[in-house]
Amino acid sequence: MEAVPRLPMIALDTLKTTSGSVDYATKIKQYITSHYQEDGNKYSDECRQLETLRNHACTVMVDFNSCSVLRKYYGQLHLLQTRIPMTEGEEAAITFTWNDIYIGKKKSMTDIRYEEASILHNLGCLHSLLGSVNSRTSEENMKVSCTHFQCAAGVFTYLKDTFPLSEMTLDLCQDMMCFYIQLMLGQAQECLLEKSMTDNRKSSLVARIAGQVVVYYRQALSLLENTVVLEILSGKKCRDWAKLLSIKVSYFNSLSYLFMGIHSDELKKYGERVTYYQLALDHLTDAVRYGKGVDTVQDTITFTMDIVSGKCTNAKKENDFIYHEPVPAADVLCNIKGASLVKALPFQPYDKSVAGEPIFKRLVPLEAHQASSLYSEEKAKLMRKVIGDIEEHNTNLRQNLDSLVVDEIKFPAEIVEEVPQALIERCAALSIRPTAVSDLVDSMKALSTLYCEVDSNVDEINEILDTDTKEAEEGGVEPSSAERDQLIEIVTELSDIKSALQEGSTLNTELHRAMGAHVSSLKLLAGPLEDITASLPSLKSLAAETDEDIVRNLRHIMSKLDEMTKQRNTLEQQLRDTFNQDDITQKVIGAQSTISTKELFAEELNKYDTLVTYINQNLSAQDNILTALIEANANYVPMRKAMADMEAKREARIMELISSYDCYNDLLLKSREALDFFKKLKDKMTVLLETAHTWYTTQKQLRDRIKPATQAAPARPTAPKPALNNAHSSPSRGPPLPTPPTPATAADIGMMDEAAIQAILEGADLDVMDESALQAIIQALAANTAPASHRLPRQQPPAVSYPGYMNPAPRQVRYMSPHSSPTHNIYPPPPRTQGPGVIEQPPGNLTYPGVHYSGVPQPAIPPVSGHGYTQQGPINTPPVHTTPTLPGPVGQWTQQQHVVPQQQHPMV
Numbered sequence: 001m002e003a004v005p006r007l008p009m010i011a012l013d014t015l016k017t018t019s020g021s022v023d024y025a026t027k028i029k030q031y032i033t034s035h036y037q038e039d040g041n042k043y044s045d046e047c048r049q050l051e052t053l054r055n056h057a058c059t060v061m062v063d064f065n066s067c068s069v070l071r072k073y074y075g076q077l078h079l080l081q082t083r084i085p086m087t088e089g090e091e092a093a094i095t096f097t098w099n100d101i102y103i104g105k106k107k108s109m110t111d112i113r114y115e116e117a118s119i120l121h122n123l124g125c126l127h128s129l130l131g132s133v134n135s136r137t138s139e140e141n142m143k144v145s146c147t148h149f150q151c152a153a154g155v156f157t158y159l160k161d162t163f164p165l166s167e168m169t170l171d172l173c174q175d176m177m178c179f180y181i182q183l184m185l186g187q188a189q190e191c192l193l194e195k196s197m198t199d200n201r202k203s204s205l206v207a208r209i210a211g212q213v214v215v216y217y218r219q220a221l222s223l224l225e226n227t228v229v230l231e232i233l234s235g236k237k238c239r240d241w242a243k244l245l246s247i248k249v250s251y252f253n254s255l256s257y258l259f260m261g262i263h264s265d266e267l268k269k270y271g272e273r274v275t276y277y278q279l280a281l282d283h284l285t286d287a288v289r290y291g292k293g294v295d296t297v298q299d300t301i302t303f304t305m306d307i308v309s310g311k312c313t314n315a316k317k318e319n320d321f322i323y324h325e326p327v328p329a330a331d332v333l334c335n336i337k338g339a340s341l342v343k344a345l346p347f348q349p350y351d352k353s354v355a356g357e358p359i360f361k362r363l364v365p366l367e368a369h370q371a372s373s374l375y376s377e378e379k380a381k382l383m384r385k386v387i388g389d390i391e392e393h394n395t396n397l398r399q400n401l402d403s404l405v406v407d408e409i410k411f412p413a414e415i416v417e418e419v420p421q422a423l424i425e426r427c428a429a430l431s432i433r434p435t436a437v438s439d440l441v442d443s444m445k446a447l448s449t450l451y452c453e454v455d456s457n458v459d460e461i462n463e464i465l466d467t468d469t470k471e472a473e474e475g476g477v478e479p480s481s482a483e484r485d486q487l488i489e490i491v492t493e494l495s496d497i498k499s500a501l502q503e504g505s506t507l508n509t510e511l512h513r514a515m516g517a518h519v520s521s522l523k524l525l526a527g528p529l530e531d532i533t534a535s536l537p538s539l540k541s542l543a544a545e546t547d548e549d550i551v552r553n554l555r556h557i558m559s560k561l562d563e564m565t566k567q568r569n570t571l572e573q574q575l576r577d578t579f580n581q582d583d584i585t586q587k588v589i590g591a592q593s594t595i596s597t598k599e600l601f602a603e604e605l606n607k608y609d610t611l612v613t614y615i616n617q618n619l620s621a622q623d624n625i626l627t628a629l630i631e632a633n634a635n636y637v638p639m640r641k642a643m644a645d646m647e648a649k650r651e652a653r654i655m656e657l658i659s660s661y662d663c664y665n666d667l668l669l670k671s672r673e674a675l676d677f678f679k680k681l682k683d684k685m686t687v688l689l690e691t692a693h694t695w696y697t698t699q700k701q702l703r704d705r706i707k708p709a710t711q712a713a714p715a716r717p718t719a720p721k722p723a724l725n726n727a728h729s730s731p732s733r734g735p736p737l738p739t740p741p742t743p744a745t746a747a748d749i750g751m752m753d754e755a756a757i758q759a760i761l762e763g764a765d766l767d768v769m770d771e772s773a774l775q776a777i778i779q780a781l782a783a784n785t786a787p788a789s790h791r792l793p794r795q796q797p798p799a800v801s802y803p804g805y806m807n808p809a810p811r812q813v814r815y816m817s818p819h820s821s822p823t824h825n826i827y828p829p830p831p832r833t834q835g836p837g838v839i840e841q842p843p844g845n846l847t848y849p850g851v852h853y854s855g856v857p858q859p860a861i862p863p864v865s866g867h868g869y870t871q872q873g874p875i876n877t878p879p880v881h882t883t884p885t886l887p888g889p890v891g892q893w894t895q896q897q898h899v900v901p902q903q904q905h906p907m908v
Contacts, residue, residue: 002197002198002200003303004197004300004303004304005299005300005303006135006136006137006194006300007190007247007248007251007296007297007300008132008244008296008297009131009132009145009187009190010128010132010183010187010241010244010245011128011129011131011132011133012124012125012128012129012152012180013125013129014101014102014125015060015101015121015122015125015126016098016099016100016101016118016121016122016171017058017098017099017101018058018096018097018098018099018118019097019099019106020097021051021054021055022051022054022094022095022096022115023051023094024047024050024051024054024094025044025047025048025051027086027092027093027094028040028043028046028047028084028092028360029041029043029044029047030092031084031085031091031092032084032363034091035091036363043360043362043363046359046360046362049359050076050080050359053069053072053073053076054073056069056073057069057070057072057073057119057122060122060126062126062129062130062133063130064130066126067123067126067127067130068354070119070122070123070126071123071351071354071355072354072355072356073119074116074119074120074123074349074355075349075350075351075354075355076355076358076359077112077115077116077119078116078349078350079350079355079358079359079360080112080358080359080360081112083360083363083364084360084363086111086112087111087112087113088109088110088111088113093110093111093112094110094112095108095109095110096108096109096110096111096112096114096115096118098114098115098118098169100169100170100171101171102170102171102232102233102234103169103170103171103232107168107169109167109168113163113164114168116163117159117163117165117168117172118172120155120158120159120163120347121159121171121172123155124152124155124156124159124180124184125152127148127149127151127152127155127184128148128149128152128180128184128187130148131144131145131146131147131148131149131152131187131188131191132145132187134148136191136194139195139198142191142192142194142195142198143191143195145187145188145191146188146191146192146195146342147345149184149185149187149188149191149342150184150185150188150342150343150344150345151345151347152180152184153180153181153184153185153188153343153344153345154344154345154346154347155347156177156180156181156184156344157177157181157344157347158346158347158349159172159177160174160177160178160181165177170232171232173228173232175223175226175228175229175232176229176232178223179220179223179224179226179229181344182216182217182219182220182223183216183217183220184344185216185342185343185344186213186216186217186219186220186248188342189209189212189213189216189340189341189342190213190248190252192209192341192342193206193209193210193213193252193255196209202263203259203260203262203263203266204259204260204263205339206255206259207255207256207257207258207259207260207263207336208256208336208337208338208339209338209339209341210252210253210255210256210259211252211253211256211336211337211338211339212338212339212340212341213248213252213338214249214252214253214256214338215338215340217245217248217249217252218249220245221242221245221246221249224238224241224242224245225242243290243294244294244297246290247287247290247291247294247297247301250283250284250286250287250290251283251284251287251297251300251301251304253283254279254280254281254282254283254284254287254304254308255280255304256280256336257276257277257279257280257283257336258276258277258280258304258307258308258311260276260336261273261274261275261276261277261280261311261315262311264276265315269325270315270318270319270323270325271319271323271325271326271327271328272328272333273315273319274312274315274316274319274327275327275328275329275330275333276333277308277311277312277315278312278330279330280308280312281308281309281312284301284304284305284308287301288301288305364585367588368585368588369585371584371585371588371597371600372583372584372585372588374597374601375584375588375600375601375604378601378605379579379582379605379608382605382608382612383575383576383579386575386612386615387572387575389615389616389619390568390572390615390619393568393619393622394568396622397565397622397626400626400629400630404629404630404633406558406561406629406633408640408644409554409558409633409636409640410539410640410643411551411555417536417538417539417540417650419529419532419533419536419654420654422658423532423654423657423658424529426525426657426658426661426662427525427526427529427532429661430522430525430526430661430664431526433526434526437519437522437523437526439668440515440519440522440664440667440668440671441515441519443668443671443672443675444511444512444515444671446675447508447511447671447674447675447678448508448512450675450678450679450681450682451501451504451505451508451678453682454497454501454504454678454681454682454685455501457682457685457686457688457689458494458497458498458501458685460689461490461494461688461689461692462494464692464693464696465487465490465491465494465692465696467696468695468696468699468700471699471700471703472699472703483695483698483699486695487695490688490691490692490695493684493688494688497681497684497685497688500677500681501681504674504677504678504681507670507674507677508674511667511670511671511674514663514667515667515671518659518660518663518664518667521656521657521660521661522660522661522664524657525657525660525661532657535653536650536653536654537646537649537650537653538646538650539643539646539647539650541646542639542642542643542646547635547639550632550635550636550639551636551639553632553635554629554632554633554635554636557625557628557629557632558629560625561625561629564618564621564622564625567614567618568615568618568619571611571614571615571618572615574611575608575611575612575615578607578608578611582604584600584604588600
């Protein structure tokens with residue numbers, strides 16, 4: 001039914017007219033001069049403004065702005081009467097002339113109320129016109145039309161109740177106003193019915209709305225048939241309105257029964273549905289009969305007839321063939337009670353937003369000023385008493401609430417805990433640096449490694465110095481002045497490094513302690529925000545420990561306290577606003593001739609009684625609420641303490657996380673600075689360690705060179721050398737080894753003179769000497785019995801060759817310091833000063849099958865040859881004796897090397 005065409009509305013399209021203008025200025029100026037003791041000519045502008053406004057109100061167009069013009073003019077007329085009496089028989093009365101819209105005759109009255117009634121009539125008719133011309137096809141248009149019709153009903157109601165209409169023209173009589181009111185309300189209800197059908201509201205509600213439309217139109221039709229109204233209205237207009245109202249009564253009766261039938265169908269009352277549909281069809285048939293010749297209603301009636309007849313026929317068939325329910329009679333069904341959703345909107349004689357300021361606002365009678373001042377004093381007395389009581393109770397309330405610290409009362413289940421923005425920002429900053437924590441840990445590990453290396457190097461230097469000191473004490477060798485200076489320099493630099501290392505140790509310890517304190521927090525900050533939230537202490541964990549009865553009671557009392565406070569503030573503000581807006585000057589001006597000033601004051605002050613009563617009730621409830629609050633708070637104190645402790649822990653944890661992030665950059669920077677510090681210290685330590693090794697090696701070699709010659713040499717190996725071409729050799733061990741020559745004895749050497757020893761050195765085979773003979777030669781050389789420029793030669797072993805054996809290829813034997821190790825650099829001994837019998841030569845090599853020697857510069861010895869041995873150059877390394885061994889049955893053998901420590905040869 002939302003698509004049903006709209007029925008036309010009845011518009012009061014004829015407005016009252018006036019001929020000629022009205023002279024306000026003459027009478028008003030005279031009255032001002034005589035009554036207000038002022039120059040009336042000073043109000044010429046006001047009079048001209050009022051006359052202009054009247055001219056606009058009498059020639060309005062059909063639009064909404066015209067409504068505002070009529071309202072403004074009426075409001076100024078209403079205010080003018082409070083200052084200047086202009087009713088019939090009064091001093092400033094003016095004659096007004098208006099035409100009767102139905103009779104067409106002019107009527108004049110010397111009464112401003114006639115002017116006001118004519119303006120209100122036109123205002124009501126204009127609202128009815130604006131409501132009728134609207135299309136009502138959209139929801140907004142339906143609302144606008146409904147509002148216009150209600151405004152028109154309100155204007156006509158105010159006109160009927162306020163003015164003596166019987167003394168005025170016939171078009172303003174009481175019967176016409178009643179007809180207008182019912183007609184406007186019916187049309188406003190019709191607009192709401194159309195909107196209800198569009199919104200698909202409940203069928204029962206739509207049926208009741210349609211029933212109320214019928215009620216309004218029936219009342220209007222009955223008033224239209226009144227004898228007085230028939231005499232006023234012309235024959236054609238009366239017949240047209242009566243026919244349209246009859247059509248609408250039948251049509252909306254049909255709609256009411258139609259929707260009741262739909263409602264019965266929803267309730268599955270199929271017998272009632274048939275009766276309602278039949279009633280709807282009967283009333284719609286009456287509407288068709290009334291609408292003959294009215295073209296504006298034919299589309300609507302035809303559309304509705306198709307729907308109603310179809311539903312009625314279908315309902316009858318379904319009930320006859322399917323449901324077989326009894327069909328009740330029409331008088332058995334309940335009458336449809338209408339639901340009125342509209343009313344006449346109250347008309348405000350003076351609306352400041354529309355009428356503006358009074359044109360003659362400068363005119364205030366002296367009596368009105370005096371009365372207004374007296375009334376203001378009465379209001380002030382009332383206000384001082386009420387506001388004083390409110391402030392006293394508010395002070396008492398604040399003191400109690402401050403002592404209970406009510407503002408800090410929280411409930412665990414209602415608390416919304418959020419991560420602070422500062423912590424979120426720091427978490428986001430670490431999330432974009434995934435290696436932040438690992439970088440710090442790696443930096444600290446590298447720092448620890450460097451520290452340990454430097455500390456180890458310090459220990460190593462200390463050990464070198466301690467060893468050197470011990471060996472120097474045992475050897476009884478004092479270092480030279482330059483050597484002591486070098487040692488002092490080493491010790492001084494080592495002391496400086498130790499001091500720096502001590503400071504670095506403190507820094508390293510502090511950095512590790514700081515990292516240990518913050519690394520766990522940094523790892524947490526680098527993770528998801530959910531993990532951070534979960535790690536924070538939460539007040540919601542206390543919810544399980546809360547007594548629900550205590551919490552419920554405390555929450556209820558606090559809500560009552562809050563409600564009391566808000567209500568008190570609202571009432572106080574309402575009282576102040578009413579006090580400030582309460583100006584009875586205009587009322588005093590208008591009521592001077594009706595009631596006394598005291599009666600007026602009492603009547604006006606009565607409007608404060610309701611507010612004062614509410615305020616007193618609010619103040620009296622405060623003591624009871626405070627008593628209950630104190631008791632409830634005492635029961636809740638343990639939970640408040642636990643929540644305060646939890647909040648402190650949460651805040652401390654948050655600050656700890658924030659502090660960890662704030663310390664991160666500083667910690668990383670300091671760790672890198674410490675790394676740079678230890679790297680530089682490591683470089684210095686490396687140089688110092690090399691210097692210490694060099695110094696120690698030099699001192700060691702020096703002590704070895706000046707060691708007493710009486711020191712026993714290590715025993716020489718006595719294993720025989722293999723013989724060449726021995727026919728009696730065992731087949732399993734290869735060819736027989738050569739037989740060594742008979743060695744010289746120590747006794748033989750001891751009995752030799754210098755020439756004999758020289759001869760031995762020049763041609764003897766030293767490999768055939770025993771250890772005692774070699775020792776005697778060494779002692780003789782120490783006693784200057786042999787030239788210092790000679791070294792002991794050694795015989796070159798013969799080459800061995802036999803089946804299954806291959807002499808190893810020559811190899812190079814590196815000279816090793818007695819105090820060196822694989823982890824230290826070996827430095828050659830310092831160059832020796834040349835002296836008598838000493839020749840400084842570059843290192844030489846001694847080569848024979850299987851062994852290659854290289855050494856450092858030594859005193860040169862003349863080449864010696866003999867017994868198949870040829871010296872290739874100076875001997876610069878300690879002699880190495882090779883003893884062949886035959887370890888297994890396969891006939892293979894290896895060489896064992898025996899290194900004889902080099903002896904210091906005294907220089908001659």
